[in-house]
Amino acid sequence: MATSxxxxxxxxxxxxxxxxxxxxxxxxxxxxxxxxxxxxILHWDNKTLANAFKFLADQGSEEFKSK
Amino acid sequence: xxxxxxxxxxxxxxxxxxIDARISDAKNLARHKESKRKRxxxxxxxxxxxxxFYNVDDKPFNFIxxxxxxxxxxxxxxxxxxxxxxxxHSVISEIKNHQELQSELVKKSKSYYQDYLIRKAVxxxxxxxxxxxxxxxxxxxxGVLLKAKSLLxxxxxxxxxxxxGDNIFIQHKIKQQQKYQEYLKQKNKEx
Numbered sequence: 001m002a003t004s005x006x007x008x009x010x011x012x013x014x015x016x017x018x019x020x021x022x023x024x025x026x027x028x029x030x031x032x033x034x035x036x037x038x039x040x041i042l043h044w045d046n047k048t049l050a051n052a053f054k055f056l057a058d059q060g061s062e063e064f065k066s067k
Numbered sequence: 068x069x070x071x072x073x074x075x076x077x078x079x080x081x082x083x084x085x086i087d088a089r090i091s092d093a094k095n096l097a098r099h100k101e102s103k104r105k106r107x108x109x110x111x112x113x114x115x116x117x118x119x120f121y122n123v124d125d126k127p128f129n130f131i132x133x134x135x136x137x138x139x140x141x142x143x144x145x146x147x148x149x150x151x152x153x154x155x156h157s158v159i160s161e162i163k164n165h166q167e168l169q170s171e172l173v174k175k176s177k178s179y180y181q182d183y184l185i186r187k188a189v190x191x192x193x194x195x196x197x198x199x200x201x202x203x204x205x206x207x208x209x210g211v212l213l214k215a216k217s218l219l220x221x222x223x224x225x226x227x228x229x230x231x232g233d234n235i236f237i238q239h240k241i242k243q244q245q246k247y248q249e250y251l252k253q254k255n256k257e258x
Contacts, residue, residue, distance in 0.1 A: 003100055007093040014086045021079040028072045 104144060105135030111148055112137070112208065114239055115155035119163050121204045137209050140183055143216045149232030150225055154215035156235055157228070162211070172210025179213060180206070 036042055041049065109131035113123060123130060138144040143151070162168040180201060201209070219225060 003093065003097045007090065007097060010086060010090045010093055014083065014090065017079055017082050017086060021076065021083065024072050024075045024079060028076060031072065 102132060105132040105139070107148060108135035108138045108144060108151070109133070110135075111152045112155060112212075114235065115152055116159040116163070117155075117208055117211075119159060120169075120207050133205075134208065137205065137212055140180065140209065141212050141216055143212055146219065147229065147232075149236060150219065150229045151215070151232070152235055153228030153230070153232030154218050155211060156231060158211050158214045158218065162214075169207055169210075172214060173206045174210075176206045176210035176213055180209060 033042075036049075041052070044052070112134045113131070117123070117134065123134075135144075138151075162172065219228065
């Protein structure tokens with residue numbers, strides 16, 4: 001019985017953290033959106049945006065590796 | 068200064084990984100406890116006289132857990148072991164030599180098991196059950212448990228069955244000690 005209570009507690013904790021994570025991720029999406037607006041790239045189509053982000057992500061990881 | 072959202076996300080993801088590991092540990096522990104409980108319940112059923120209806124000698128060692136699993140079908144697993152032993156023993160003694168009572172119990176348990184499968188399928192939604200079939204002789208034992216549970220709930224005389232179970236435990240212990248003494252004697256003779 002005690003084990004199942006503990007498991008339930010952990011599952012509740014996990015649900016709370018997931019909720020917090022969702023809130024923080026949403027905040028981050030808004031920030032990224034604002035940066036995209038400032039950079040005047042909001043009118044780009046999704047495919048171009050995805051390519052640009054991929055290029056930046058690859059470059060970022062290369063720089064990270066070289067450091 | 069408030070934590071940056073990027074850092075917060077990293078921290079939360081880390082926490083999530085940690086909590087997942089703890090959940091996995093807790094699940095393993097619960098599974099281990101359940102297996103232990105099933106084994107004890109299986110032994111109790113054998114001690115109560117299940118071997119009158121079902122030969123378990125030719126079954127694999129872990130089969131005893133399947134017998135314990137029958138208690139979980141009825142949600143009958145949380146009673147004290149001596150109470151379970153007492154009630155099962157009195158049901159088995161009652162039906163041991165009565166074919167009619169046995170057929171009646173098999174009929175009841177089959178119907179209960181069908182309902183149980185439906186309930187389980189509904190609660191698990193689309194998840195399919197790999198092993199839903201019970202071996203025929205197990206239906207009689209399931210019937211025994213059904214009757215034993217109803218004895219405890221309807222009769223309300225838990226103390227009576229507790230006492231009976233304790234006595235059987237004591238008798239069993241004495242028998243085990245005698246067996247051990249005989250084994251020691253045999254061993255000494257051989258030396």
